[in-house]
Amino acid sequence: MSGYLVVRWLEVLGGLSLVLQCLEYWRMADSTDPKGIWAWQVQRADIPNSPAFVKAFLDLAYQPVYYRLQLLIRFMAAIALVVWGNHWLTALLLFVGTLLLLIRWRGAFNGGSDFMTLITVSGLLIAQGVTLLSDEQTGWTAGLGYIAIQTLSSYFVSGWVKLKRPEWRNGQALTVFLNSGLYGPLSPDSVFRRPWLARVCSWSFILWEGLFPLVVIYPPWMGGFVALALLFHFLVFWFFGLNRFFWAWATNLSSLFFLGHYFSSAL
Amino acid sequence: MHNANHFERLGMHILAGLFVLYFGLLALGMFWRSQTVRGPWFYLLRAFFPNWQFYHLVGLVPHLYVRSQAPDAPWTDWRLVYPRQQRHVLRLFHNPWGNRDLAQQNLVEHLSSDTKDLGEGADASQLVSYQLVCRLAAHAVRQHKLEHNPTHYQLEIRLERAGPQGLLSTDTVLRSPSLKL
Numbered sequence: 289m290s291g292y293l294v295v296r297w298l299e300v301l302g303g304l305s306l307v308l309q310c311l312e313y314w315r316m317a318d319s320t321d322p323k324g325i326w327a328w329q330v331q332r333a334d335i336p337n338s339p340a341f342v343k344a345f346l347d348l349a350y351q352p353v354y355y356r357l358q359l360l361i362r363f364m365a366a367i368a369l370v371v372w373g374n375h376w377l378t379a380l381l382l383f384v385g386t387l388l389l390l391i392r393w394r395g396a397f398n399g400g401s402d403f404m405t406l407i408t409v410s411g412l413l414i415a416q417g418v419t420l421l422s423d424e425q426t427g428w429t430a431g432l433g434y435i436a437i438q439t440l441s442s443y444f445v446s447g448w449v450k451l452k453r454p455e456w457r458n459g460q461a462l463t464v465f466l467n468s469g470l471y472g473p474l475s476p477d478s479v480f481r482r483p484w485l486a487r488v489c490s491w492s493f494i495l496w497e498g499l500f501p502l503v504v505i506y507p508p509w510m511g512g513f514v515a516l517a518l519l520f521h522f523l524v525f526w527f528f529g530l531n532r533f534f535w536a537w538a539t540n541l542s543s544l545f546f547l548g549h550y551f552s553s554a555l
Numbered sequence: 556m557h558n559a560n561h562f563e564r565l566g567m568h569i570l571a572g573l574f575v576l577y578f579g580l581l582a583l584g585m586f587w588r589s590q591t592v593r594g595p596w597f598y599l600l601r602a603f604f605p606n607w608q609f610y611h612l613v614g615l616v617p618h619l620y621v622r623s624q625a626p627d628a629p630w631t632d633w634r635l636v637y638p639r640q641q642r643h644v645l646r647l648f649h650n651p652w653g654n655r656d657l658a659q660q661n662l663v664e665h666l667s668s669d670t671k672d673l674g675e676g677a678d679a680s681q682l683v684s685y686q687l688v689c690r691l692a693a694h695a696v697r698q699h700k701l702e703h704n705p706t707h708y709q710l711e712i713r714l715e716r717a718g719p720q721g722l723l724s725t726d727t728v729l730r731s732p733s734l735k736l
Contacts, residue, residue: 308648315651325659325690333683336595387600394683395599398654399661403605437577438605444578445607449585455613463719465610470653471642481719501578522647529638529653531646551571 289545295373295428297542298435302408303370305535306382309405310363312532313389313397314356320392321352334394350392358388369412376420379412401532404442408539411435429550436543440501443517447497456494459486470529493520507548514541615714615726617667621692623705623736633711636663636695659691667712670729679729688712693736707733 320326328350335343348354362385368378386409389397396402415431450456455464463486467473479485496516503513518541521534597604620633638656640646646653666684670677679685692710712729715722 311649312651312654315649316655319655325662325687325694327690330686330690331683334595334599390602391599393658394665395601396661397658400605400607400609403602403607406602407605437574440578441581442605442607444581445585446609446611448582449608449611452585453611453613456611460719461610461613464613464717467717467719467721468616470638470640470657472639483719486719501574504574525647526642529640529642529646529650529657531648531650532654534647551567551574 289542289549291428291546294432294542294546298408298411298432298539299373300370301535301539301542302412303366303368305405305408305532305539306366306369307363308535309532310359310366313359314363317352317356317359320350320355326393328392331392331394335391346391349388355392358385361385362389374412374415376416379409379416382409383413398530398532400442401530401536404439404533404536404540407435407438408536411540411543428546432543432546433550435540436504436547439537439540439543440504440547442537443497443500447494447500450490450494451498456490457487459483459488459490462486462490466527469527471527496520503544504548504551507552510545510548514544517541613717615716617663617728618713618715619663619688619692619695620711620713621695621708623696623708624733625703625705630709631705634695634699636692662687662691663712667714667728670712689731689734692731693734696736706736708736709733 318324320328322329328347332343332347332350335346337343349358361381365378365381365385368375369382372378386402386406390402390406393402411431411434413431414434415427417427418430419427450461453461455461460483463474463480466478466480474480480489496513500513500517503510518534518538521537525531525534619636621636622631622633624630636659638653638660640653640656662684666679666682666688669682669684670679673679673682688710692708696705696708710729710731711727714726714728716724
């Protein structure tokens with residue numbers, strides 16, 4: 289895959305992912321209003337009193353009208369990313385907007401997808417920052433390299449940490465988690481209640497996730513691993529309702545093509 | 556020219572070595588327990604330090620139960636507040652209520668973790684997570700109209716263990732006083 293395509297994949301899917309997030313935040317903005325569950329007048333106690341200007345700034349930034357304005361700016365910056373590509377102003381707005389949203393939701397709204405989104409916008413900012421200091425190619429090398437290492441780490445850790453657990457090795461964990469999913473519980477005759485099938489699925493996930501870094505060393509496997517990754521994230525959405533995970537990871541998978549090409553051409 | 560190529564290749568080999576070393580250390584890190592870093596800013600900015608450990612532990616899961624009371628009426632039965640939605644493929648693109656419900660369950664899990672950190676018998680009412688879960692419980696009572704015109708509600712956090720065939724154990728770890736709706 290060419291460098292241009294890798295970058296456009298990141299920009300277009302990353303922008304789309306951010307647009308979808310902004311629309312969801314907008315729809316549920318009443319949850320953060322003074323009468324909502326996540327009312328700032330309660331949540332502001334999370335913020336340390338010192339330095340005082342930070343708390344004063346956040347008090348202002350999280351007033352309902354300014355919170356919605358932030359979402360609007362983030363939405364427009366995401367559209368700009370899709371249409372015109374990465375620019376230092378776009379990258380900065382997306383990074384700051386993501387940071388403010390994370391603090392507003394006590395560090396994370398949707399867990400892993402927030403972490404992956406932060407990695408995307410950090411990568412975009414790194415690419416712009418390094419470009420300012422050197423050249424565009426070095427900038428993208430730094431930005432995509434950062435995203436790729438974090439993306440590989442996410443699969444690697446997620447896979448091997450399951451291997452440590454007996455309930456994952458015997459397949460029971462899969463059934464338990466599927467029962468607790470947003471669209472659960474499993475029907476009484478679900479195939480995932482069959483212990484042998486749950487065990488086969490569990491081991492497939494563990495090995496596939498744990499061996500993911502190998503694609504960088506052996507790039508011919510890249511297409512297959514990435515296609516499996518997209519299918520895996522779709523299944524995570526299908527069973528657990530985690531739609532943001534699909535888009536956040538789909539965005540950053542592009543960086544793996546870059547890293548694979550980088551290593552194979554140099555070694 | 557030859558020397559420049561040589562140094563470039565050497566640099567790439569070092570980079571590849573660092574790549575292998577990084578994943579080696581990452582693997583080792585999973586086998587020893589390190590101290591948990593704490594602090595209000597660390598908590599709010601924890602997204603910068605993701606641990607990527609998803610769905611790895613089957614254990615006790617905190618669940619929120621609520622009940623309500625109308626004037627001169629007995630309490631209703633306890634009712635589980637847990638995210639459940641209808642599946643639809645279009646939710647891949649737009650799923651605000653599903654994500655909000657999952658965030659509510661995360662809130663319950665944070666309260667459970669915070670009360671555990673406080674220790675047995677300590678007053679949880681000053682915790683931000685407690686106050687937010689109270690708002691969640693009140694919202695659930697209003698949303699589901701557990702009975703006509705309730706004026707008070709109460710919440711419980713129960714730690715529950717599930718097996719492949721269903722619930723195995725339940726233990727109440729926190730019960731609020733009667734709260735005004």
